[in-house]
Amino acid sequence: MVGPYGVRYSWVYWAATAAMFAFLIVDLFDDAAIWNIAVIAFVIVGIAVRPGGLRGPRAAAAADEPAPSAGAAADEPTPHAT
Numbered sequence: 001m002v003g004p005y006g007v008r009y010s011w012v013y014w015a016a017t018a019a020m021f022a023f024l025i026v027d028l029f030d031d032a033a034i035w036n037i038a039v040i041a042f043v044i045v046g047i048a049v050r051p052g053g054l055r056g057p058r059a060a061a062a063a064d065e066p067a068p069s070a071g072a073a074a075d076e077p078t079p080h081a082t
Contacts, residue, residue: 008051009050009051010049012045012049013046013049013050016042016043016045016046017046019038019042020039020042020043020046023038023039023042024039027039
């Protein structure tokens with residue numbers, strides 16, 4: 001599935017998101033600390049495997065775009081001190 005910035009999210013990301021919500025629902029009904037730890041663990045996994053990691057999907061989308069060519073910078077006049 002493609003995200004809002006045009007980068008593709010892996011199935012691991014979606015599985016971690018689904019598991020996180022499942023454990024969150026279980027945590028609402030059973031007040032054990034293990035469910036809280038499971039939710040936090042799957043949030044961390046989801047952040048780690050999403051495109052761009054901690055930098056986010058916009059950074060991953062920007063990395064996919066080609067860098068400006070050196071010829072474009074050479075056409076611009078250089079500023080001179082007056």
